[in-house]
Amino acid sequence: MATVTQLDDTHRDPRRWWALGALVASMLVLGFDTTILNVALPTMAGDLGATTGQQQWMADAYVVVFASLMLPAGLLGDRFGRRRMLVAGLVVFLAGSLVGSLADDVNWVIAARTVMGVGAALVMPLAMSVLPSLFGPQERTRAVGIVSAASALGLPLGPIIGGFLLNHFWWGSVFLINVPMAAIGITACVFLLPETRDPASPKVDVLSTALTATGLGALIYAIIEAPDRGWGDPLVLALSAAAAALVAGLVLRERRVERPMLDMSLLGHRGFLLNTLAATLVMFVLSGLLFVLPPYLQAVLGNDAFGTGLRLLPMMGGLLVAARGAEAIVARFGSRAVIATGLVVLAFAAILGSRTTVDSGYGYTALWLSVAGLGFGFSVVPAMDGALAALPADRAGSGSGLLMTTRQVGGAIGIALLGSLLAGTFRDRLDVTGLPAGLGHTAGESVVAAHLVAARTGSAPLAASADAAYVHGMGLVLLVCGIAALVTALLAAAFLPGTPAARNTAGQAGGSEDRTVAPATAHGGQ
Template structure:
């Protein structure tokens, strides 16, 4: 049997892929609610906790380009099974780890799985589904990944209330096992039928450059943007990536085809995906802290109150897909960005007296915009790619999203910190309490309770809301400008170049006896 657009197993295979990316989504955020418990149980300091979160992001960004190219060359199903195997093993190690170093290492290996699964899962769709069905398939994966991210705090909060901290990792094991069995049985193998020679130089340069760049971006909010480590890492990363681009343009058989950026559909759909991710991560950076610290909800209740964002995304993704099928990509992508801008713009008016109904409404609007824009943007990327290059091409846009998302969180985090620190009133407080209050709202509320100063808590809440408003305004402006740019520059219909360059599904498939 060969991979084809009429394979009856393709929808079951899509369900398996959706389950896998759902896990990746909540693994991005599930750690956040568990950090206080892990800090106590393993006696971990702030630096160690930060690296438990950042090791995952750093490995994803550093390896995604390489993993996408490997899937094209050696087989996407094979690479997915390897990734899910690593995911299960590393999750088990993290669950029973007795040191911070082991948890950090396990999270890094989980990042390898994410670096494989994100681009390869989307690349498989190009071989399984024809243009008429691919939009629906893309919207399923976008919903899986998008829904998983805000589900992290809900799942994590429930598990921490009922089990030990390692359960947040152990939940991955049955999902990885079911996903691996389903992919092995249901997903036909697909790869580039004429693979290029391995581009070792490109793999090394891209990994080193992206890792250095993202490391600098991650460290910037803590160390400061002018710190020598931050400046050195970002500068080194940019220089190495410039060398990577020069290498890819010169080498005879490059790992990725940078000429894809000459296609307006690929370029502007990728840009739209980055900017939607920027908006979503901006929301998920500030809103959970607002719900937990200002509104006073516990982690589980905080996660549950993010459900309107999920609901909006679940409605928005298929809506965007249907619009794209009728009127092309430009309308749903630009409209989704405009809806996102409107939602977070309204959210910037949130104050201490705002009820949850108001917050739920603008979260739902923002989620609707995210879903409307992200699903057709990813479909447009896939449509602009020759099927045999779907892995490496998708890896480019996914890497841009991860790197842009990390940069966005760092920039928005700095904006939040500046807005908060400039407004919190620490006059007359003991030095230790004042320092804790200026560092974060969590520190301010703890200090206020310890020294019996309710006025400090009131000031900290107002200061945080001021910082959150600045972040949401910046996000709204970014999304609004992005809506205008994509409305102007993103082609409304499939690119003729992509149709000419795309090979038939039979050209990218392999027989079952070879795949198995």
């Protein structure tokens, strides 16, 4: 009885909202980094001569490491203190940002992004895992919404600030902006966040971590290299086979160990599986969208980096509005209806965007971006909360880790697969007739490179062909996103548990979770 009373006192403690502010500061850092880099990629492609594949790696090096290390990072937080490891993650993220700001080569940028991925792997799961110890089931949806909104808030602010920096300073300044934000997050966590831990959590499995990282890395590398080498290339086939073998080895190992790091049996919970699928699909679409949009806004429509950041605001605005209103709408209509509807809205927006032509202009883009933002917000927040609520309390920690890992894997595959589809389509549609072989190959590397070649040779037809080829490739990417969102919406509507069952499960999980988390909270305070 004393345990429950203690947890109730924790839930009534106003400091939990200040602690949430520390998490908001941490998530802002991750949001900043995501969109600042995407807006900077066209500029970096010009300054560093980065191909589309190298741009994909600049984005994916971060995401692959992020996804691979998230589960062991969460376990380290459980065993050694979540606040301590969260601060450590922000310090590593800050160090990677400093390296990125000083880099003068594509490979150094990729290395810096890898270091930043290590830091982000500590920040993201630990920021989410402390929420159950701070908030009860009645407040958890609001807390998840606030943290998600904080991450989303960094998305529009990142391109705007990053665009301003790109227009006035060198491209490395987009990494440097992370330094004060990480410092604020570190300070807030140290002074506002209570320490919590769970010494009984599973130990970090080094072999499983290695299998995850190498398997995912091989898969991403194969997808990125396929447009250049061809899907039948021996290296691509070997990497694909290696990825399949490594992932299979991971699954077999995790099924045999007594306390798995990656608990695959959680996918046997229908509510968790389908909510996780919905959240992962949203990450897949969002990552792909944020990869293909900046070159369109900059190279095709002719905006500078700052203007590109401003023109992403309609999507971010829709996302923030939806995240803010999701709790009330879920309470009235139920999570299944809201998630399915959000995915349908997202599918509609993507299909609408796939109809973009070279002459469409920004007004049409702003329209479907706004709709896409609403779809994102109304699907991802209730899906994440519903996934965790569908699990028994004693599986909440491992379930949170699996949820966040699959979301990041979805993002990595989204960038790799959709970026490769775009790269292959662009190269096939680009007309390089009359150009020397070397210049033709350079022009096919990216729309930015094609425009640079067109400016150097004075070839207006090449620039026009590059715009048409890129818009066609972007349309295919958006069409794939729309079909994927629609299929997921149908699965959610057909198979997600009904609202009453979901609420009962949440209530049971919440009550049991309160009793389970309290000792860890008490321990962290000692």
